[in-house]
Amino acid sequence: MKYFLPICLFLSALPAVAQEAPAPAAPDAQPAPLNEAEALKWIQQLDDRQRNSGDYRTNIYMERKERNKNDVVFDATVFRRDADDKLMILFQAPKAEKGKGYLRVDKNLWMYDPTTGKWERRTEREKIGGTDSRRADFDESRLAEEYNIKYEGAEKLGSMWTQKMTLTLKKGVDAAYAKMVLWLSTSSGNTLKKQEFADSGKLMRTTYTPKWVKKFSPSKKGDVWTPKEIRIFDEVEKGNSTTILLKEQDLNSLPANLFTKAWLESQSR
Numbered sequence: 001m002k003y004f005l006p007i008c009l010f011l012s013a014l015p016a017v018a019q020e021a022p023a024p025a026a027p028d029a030q031p032a033p034l035n036e037a038e039a040l041k042w043i044q045q046l047d048d049r050q051r052n053s054g055d056y057r058t059n060i061y062m063e064r065k066e067r068n069k070n071d072v073v074f075d076a077t078v079f080r081r082d083a084d085d086k087l088m089i090l091f092q093a094p095k096a097e098k099g100k101g102y103l104r105v106d107k108n109l110w111m112y113d114p115t116t117g118k119w120e121r122r123t124e125r126e127k128i129g130g131t132d133s134r135r136a137d138f139d140e141s142r143l144a145e146e147y148n149i150k151y152e153g154a155e156k157l158g159s160m161w162t163q164k165m166t167l168t169l170k171k172g173v174d175a176a177y178a179k180m181v182l183w184l185s186t187s188s189g190n191t192l193k194k195q196e197f198a199d200s201g202k203l204m205r206t207t208y209t210p211k212w213v214k215k216f217s218p219s220k221k222g223d224v225w226t227p228k229e230i231r232i233f234d235e236v237e238k239g240n241s242t243t244i245l246l247k248e249q250d251l252n253s254l255p256a257n258l259f260t261k262a263w264l265e266s267q268s269r
Contacts, residue, residue, distance in 0.1 A: 219253075
């Protein structure tokens with residue numbers, strides 16, 4: 001499809017991403033090391049800048065590639081209400097997925113199948129729509145709350161300097177992966193690369209986020225940063241990948257009754 005750049009162009013495109021964002025450090029300058037408090041502050045800032053005190057809506061296009069299968073393109077809308085941790089994903093295409101949806105309420109993730117009219121509770125490891133994406137790829141960021149942070153040092157990613165950190169899941173927290181490694185741009189503070197690991201230590205996914213968008217939020221009275229493009233590579237089933245484009249971010253208020261099972265069910269009638 002015309003939406004997707006060849007994978008081989010990805011790393012070469014990263015410097016242009018940094019130039020679009022505020023630049024506390026030049027992308028070609030080796031950054032100073034961080035202490036423990038500074039590393040935590042980086043993650044807290046990453047969480048805060050992706051949150052909106054009000055509502056959030058974006059249209060998403062996902063292209064799923066699987067070995068020996070035809071590519072599948074999905075069209076969906078993501079709704080969020082960060083003030084009370086609510087999330088909804090509603091599929092419009094392909095036809096077989098139309099009306100299917102996910103609803104996160106009270107830390108529970110539910111999936112609705114319009115063909116059966118039934119709701120099923122899903123785990124954090126649920127593949128959204130059968131793609132390589134997970135709930136956390138669309139939800140607000142809670143890394144500082146859910147993970148312990150260990151600073152690993154400065155490292156180059158392509159031609160750009162990054163701050164590398166390892167995050168391990170805090171006791172009692174439910175998340176898709178027990179550990180992740182992040183490479184944060186020294187010029188923008190945004191995540192450029194992420195690797196996620198199972199409890200066993202096995203690498204499960206590698207994610208690149210080459211493009212981010214910044215939009216002013218009237219309710220937050222500040223800027224909200226969200227990924228504009230996400231590329232996810234399955235490290236278990238080699239050759240499988242999902243590319244996500246997030247379009248038309250809207251930070252205006254959503255209907256009060258939207259985050260309910262009844263509202264989602266009504267969209268397929």
